[in-house]
Amino acid sequence: MLEILSSVITVENIFIMFLGTFAGIIFGAIPGLTTVLAVVLFTPMTYGMDSITAILLLLGLYCGGTYGGSITSILINTPGTPAASATAVDGYPLAKKGMAKKALEMALYASVFGGIISGIVLLIGAPAVAAMAIKFGAPEYFMLAVFGLTMIISVSSKDILSGVVAGCIGIFLSIVGTDVTSGVFRYTFGSISLASGIDMLIIMIGMFAVLELMEKASDILRNRKICEVSQEAIHVTRAEKGVNLSELKQCLRTIVRSSFIGTGIGALPGTGAVLASFISYDMAKKRSPRGDNFGKGELEAVAATEAGNNGVTGATLIPMLTLGIPGDNVVAIMLGAFTIHGLTPGPNLFSNSANVVYALMIGFLLLQLVMLVEGKLVLRYAYKVAYISNLLLVPIILLFCTAGSFAVRNKMSDVWMIIIFAFVGFLLKKLQIPTLPMILGYILGAMAEKYFRRALAMSTNGALIFATRPICVVFLLVIVLTVVFTVRQQYKVKKTAAK
Amino acid sequence: MNQTKEIKVPLDLVKGILISAVSIFLILATPGQVNISREGDGITSRTFPYMIFGIMLACGILFILRGVFTKGEKQAMVFNRETARAWAIPVMTLLIVAGYVFLMSKFGYLVSSVVAVAAVLAFLRCKKWHYYAICVGTVFVIYFVFTELIQVQLPGLPF
Numbered sequence: 001m002l003e004i005l006s007s008v009i010t011v012e013n014i015f016i017m018f019l020g021t022f023a024g025i026i027f028g029a030i031p032g033l034t035t036v037l038a039v040v041l042f043t044p045m046t047y048g049m050d051s052i053t054a055i056l057l058l059l060g061l062y063c064g065g066t067y068g069g070s071i072t073s074i075l076i077n078t079p080g081t082p083a084a085s086a087t088a089v090d091g092y093p094l095a096k097k098g099m100a101k102k103a104l105e106m107a108l109y110a111s112v113f114g115g116i117i118s119g120i121v122l123l124i125g126a127p128a129v130a131a132m133a134i135k136f137g138a139p140e141y142f143m144l145a146v147f148g149l150t151m152i153i154s155v156s157s158k159d160i161l162s163g164v165v166a167g168c169i170g171i172f173l174s175i176v177g178t179d180v181t182s183g184v185f186r187y188t189f190g191s192i193s194l195a196s197g198i199d200m201l202i203i204m205i206g207m208f209a210v211l212e213l214m215e216k217a218s219d220i221l222r223n224r225k226i227c228e229v230s231q232e233a234i235h236v237t238r239a240e241k242g243v244n245l246s247e248l249k250q251c252l253r254t255i256v257r258s259s260f261i262g263t264g265i266g267a268l269p270g271t272g273a274v275l276a277s278f279i280s281y282d283m284a285k286k287r288s289p290r291g292d293n294f295g296k297g298e299l300e301a302v303a304a305t306e307a308g309n310n311g312v313t314g315a316t317l318i319p320m321l322t323l324g325i326p327g328d329n330v331v332a333i334m335l336g337a338f339t340i341h342g343l344t345p346g347p348n349l350f351s352n353s354a355n356v357v358y359a360l361m362i363g364f365l366l367l368q369l370v371m372l373v374e375g376k377l378v379l380r381y382a383y384k385v386a387y388i389s390n391l392l393l394v395p396i397i398l399l400f401c402t403a404g405s406f407a408v409r410n411k412m413s414d415v416w417m418i419i420i421f422a423f424v425g426f427l428l429k430k431l432q433i434p435t436l437p438m439i440l441g442y443i444l445g446a447m448a449e450k451y452f453r454r455a456l457a458m459s460t461n462g463a464l465i466f467a468t469r470p471i472c473v474v475f476l477l478v479i480v481l482t483v484v485f486t487v488r489q490q491y492k493v494k495k496t497a498a499k
Numbered sequence: 500m501n502q503t504k505e506i507k508v509p510l511d512l513v514k515g516i517l518i519s520a521v522s523i524f525l526i527l528a529t530p531g532q533v534n535i536s537r538e539g540d541g542i543t544s545r546t547f548p549y550m551i552f553g554i555m556l557a558c559g560i561l562f563i564l565r566g567v568f569t570k571g572e573k574q575a576m577v578f579n580r581e582t583a584r585a586w587a588i589p590v591m592t593l594l595i596v597a598g599y600v601f602l603m604s605k606f607g608y609l610v611s612s613v614v615a616v617a618a619v620l621a622f623l624r625c626k627k628w629h630y631y632a633i634c635v636g637t638v639f640v641i642y643f644v645f646t647e648l649i650q651v652q653l654p655g656l657p658f
Contacts, residue, residue, distance in 0.1 A: 048649035161558050161565075165518055168555045172525070172548070179533075179544045186533045186544060187525075210596065214589035220623050221588050391625045395616040395634045398596065399641050402603060402612070407651040412604045419597050426589055430576070431514050449547040456542050 004355055007052055008363045016053050017363070017370045020060020025371075025378060026385050027061070028068020029080045033393070035065030036329045037212060040204045041397070043337050044404035051341035051356055056363045058334050063115055063313050063367050064374075065330075066273060070107040070306055071379060075100060083273035083312075086281045086305040093297030101240040101379075102247070106299050107306040108375040109243065110255050114307035115368040117259035118266060118314030123361045125267070125315075126350075129322040133347035138454035139465050143475035145448035148325040150479050152437040153486045160490065163437040166428070170441025171448075173198055181453055193413035200336040200442055202414050205405050206421025207428075207435055208329075213397045214422060216390045243299070251303040254284045258304045262311020267318050272328050273309040280308025314364055320345055321357060324447065332439045505579040511569070513576050515562030522555035595622060608653040612638040 020042075027038035038061045046054030069084030074091035087107060094103040136144065149167060156163020176187045177197025188194040258280035265276040284304035285294040294301045316327035317334075324346040326332035338345050343353050350357055405418045428435060459465035466472045526549065535543045566573070595618055602611035616634035625631070645651045 044651065045644070045649055047651050161561055162514070165514075165555060165558045168551050168558070171551050175548055175551075182535070182544045184534050184544050186548065187528070189532065210593070214592045217592040217619075217623060218585065218588040222584065389630070391620065391623055391627075392630055392633060394623060395619045396637050398599070398615065398619060399612055399634075399637055402600065403608065403641050403645055403653055406603075406608070406653055407645060410652060412600070412654065415600050415603065419593060419600060422593055422596070423590075426593075430586075431517070432510065432574075433514070445551075452547065453542050 004358045004362060007355065008056075008359045008366065012050075013053055013056055013363070014370075016049075016057045017060050017367055018374060020057040021064035021367060021370050021374050022060075022378070024061040024064020024066075025068035025071070025374065026064075028065035028084075029071045029385050030388060030393075031072060031078045031080050033212075034081060034208075035062060036204075036208055036333065037397075038065055039330050039333045039337075040201070040209050041400040041404055043201055043333060043340070044407040046337060047340065047407055051343060052359050052363065054337065054341055055334070055360050056367070058337055059360070059364055060367055060370070062330050062334070063310070063364075063371055066310050066313055067108070067111040067306070067371060067375065070111070070302075071104065074103045074107065074302070081273075083277055083309040084305075085274065086277040086309075087302055089281070089295055089305075090298045090301035093295075094299065094302065097297050098240070099297070099299075101242050102299060103302050104379045105243040105376075106247070106251065106302050108372065108379060109248065110251070110258070110303040110306040111310040111375070112368045112372045113255050114259040114262050114310035115313055115371065116365060117256075117307075118263045118311045119361065119365040119368060120314075121263045121267075122314040122317055122321075122364065123358075126318050126321050126357075126361070129318060130347045130350040133322055134351065136347060136471065137469075138451045138458060139469050140471045140475070142448060142451035142455050143466060143472045143479070144323055144325070145444045145451060147475050147479050147482075148323070148440065148444040149448065150482050151325070152440055153483060156434055156437055158434070159432070160487065162431075162433045166433050166435065166437040167441035167445075169428075170438035170443075171445030173203060173438075174442045174445040175449065180450065191413075193411060196409070198417065199408050199414065200439075201333070201340075201408050202405055202417050203421050203442065204333055204336075204439075205401050206418035207425035207438075209397055209401045209404075210418050210422035211425040211429070213394045213401070214426060216394050216397075220390055220394070247299060251300045254288065254300050254304050255307045257283060257287070258307035259311040262308040263315040265308075266312030266315030266327065268327070272316075273312040276312045277305040277309040280304045280311075317364070321349060322347060324443070326440070326443060329436055329439060332436075332443060335443060505577060507575040507577050509566040509569075510574040510576050511562045512566030515559050515564075515566055517559075518555055518562060519559030522552045522559055526552045526556070592619075592622070595619060603654055607655045609638065609642055611654075612642075 023042065024035065024038055027033045028035060039058055042057060042061055046057055049057070065081065066083060069079055069081030070087045070091065072078050072080040073084040073088035074095050077088050077092035079085045079088050091103045091107065094100065133144075152163045152167040153160050156166070172187075176194055177185070178195055179186050185195055261280045261283060262273070262276040265272075265279065281294075281301060281304050284300055285291045288294070288300050290298055290300060316331050319325040319327055320331045320335055324335070324344070326335050335345055343349060343356060401418060402415055405415045406412065408414050425435065428438075455465055456462065461468070467476065529545055529548055529552070533545045533548065535545060595615070599611055599615035599618070602614060605611075613635055616638060617631060620631055620634060642653060645653050
């Protein structure tokens with residue numbers, strides 16, 4: 001234990017945690033910039049770092065980014081991140097009533113509490129799931145990958161068919177390069193640089209970061225939208241009072257409940273912080289004696305949404321660390337970062353690199369304290385970054401994209417590739433094909449193929465192996481139930497909408 | 500009256516045709532792109548890709564059927580002067596990025612980046628000189644952070 005603590009608590013790590021959280025808050029607070037973008041742009045910077053330090057930086061960005069969105073939600077009614085949308089409902093009216101500081105502090109405390117609960121569940125829950133998953137053989141891994149791929153259906157709520165296509169594109173991208181089983185080249189189209197495959201970070205930089213700057217450039221030239229914010233900020237004065245103990249006590253039950261809601265939702269891949277914050281808001285509204293006041297500026301509502309969306313952060317890491325299934329875009333990129341640093345997420349991670357994993361989980365809890373300190377320091381000023389002009393952001397994002405993509409493998413071909421993926425991302429957006437299923441497909445496709453072939457090679461009954469092993473049968477049932485339930489649910493939603 | 504030409508095509512139809520075309524191309528390209536020692540060996544390096552392209556093709560056909568047979572209001576892709584502009588600016592931005600990458604491969608990160616940020620700001624019709632200064636400064640900061648602090652090499656100077 002002491003060894004683990006000493007590997008986390010170093011001057012370098014503490015500095016990196018502060019830096020990551022700070023950068024995360026800034027990215028979260030700027031409407032139009034996302035936590036995904038922050039993690040994509042910062043991942044190449046971690047190449048020279050030790051694995052724990054590198055992942056702590058990315059976790060800091062993740063936690064800071066999730067919290068940062070609330071600042072602009074409250075002060076300028078412009079959510080920095082989609083997860084902070086629910087916070088604006090009551091946060092901005094509170095700010096207009098002259099209670100901006102109270103709202104900001106409540107958002108911070110609730111976020112930190114949500115993060116801590118989530119971190120504790122991660123610390124307890126992840127080893128248990130990993131212990132169960134260690135019994136998996138090739139057939140079980142294949143079924144697990146298929147189960148992960150069924151998440152495509154639940155994350156493609158608007159159109160399942162588009163989600164399936166995106167998933168297939170992702171799987172295709174994952175098989176480009178050298179086939180690990182047979183050693184033959186696949187879909188390299190004569191290019192030697194494609195023989196080692198396409199790195200996920202290159203896809204992400206192209207499809208998220210370069211696409212983002214293309215859209216920002218378009219916004220500027222078509223609408224002269226040089227800043228995402230149209231409203232004047234409400235300023236926090238020094239004389240303004242923060243949250244007092246009795247207000248904190250009043251909201252404590254809601255904070256605890258919402259933290260667990262967020263944690264529960266976060267542990268399910270493909271759900272996410274937006275859902276958690278809205279469900280937490282709804283539950284708090286129904287249960288609170290001040291429920292009628294929700295929407296008009298209620299401190300408890302801010303507490304509910306922020307505890308809910310930050311409760312997701314640690315729990316999302318459970319399926320990623322234990323099963324190798326990312327719950328959302330940010331965690332998907334982190335999964336790639338783990339691989340870069342020689343860590344392969346999945347049940348074996350806990351036996352092969354136990355010290356690193358526990359160090360990260362403890363680091364995650366420490367990050368919440370860092371966020372508390374940093375949040376207190378920056379909450380009065382962080383909203384100012386929302387006024388940074390897009391004119392400045394476009395070239396700066398571009399510089400990070402090219403430096404980052406070159407740093408992946410020191411190849412100019414990777415830098416050319418981001419342009420191709422930006423164009424693919426642009427086309428997919430125009431065709432309304434979502435990108436998250438593509439990332440899931442990329443990560444799980446390679447895993448599915450590898451274990452599918454291994455399972456069939458060890459089977460004497462062909463594909464029947466997937467129906468004769470108990471864990472596979474359980475997965476099969478869960479997959480069928482998930483698909484039926486999701487499709488039925490979406491059919492109902494569409495029917496109601498049509499009426 | 501100034502009438503602008505407008506073409507509307509059901510979105511599902513466009514998606515269906517594109518996805519079907521891509522998947523047929525990939526299915527046809529597979530024998531040339533994935534060499535296996537013998538045909539009919541059971542599970543080979545081609546099996547999984549064929550499965551994926553088969554699913555994609557099925558989805559493409561379903562999109563086409565949905566685009567043709569769905570009754571009522573359909574989502575459409577509109578092609579007019581406004582959408583052409585909406586496509587043109589991002590594509591032009593991407594061309595500038597392509598020019599930047601070309602320069603980078605010839606002259607290294609520093610020189611090409613200074614030219615690129617100036618070109619991007621000029622393209623965005625930025626007239627504030629201090630924005631140019633900030634961006635050029637950022638080029639040097641990023642170069643320093645990558646090459647000196649985190650020891651990650653960037654394309655160097657050609658001389």
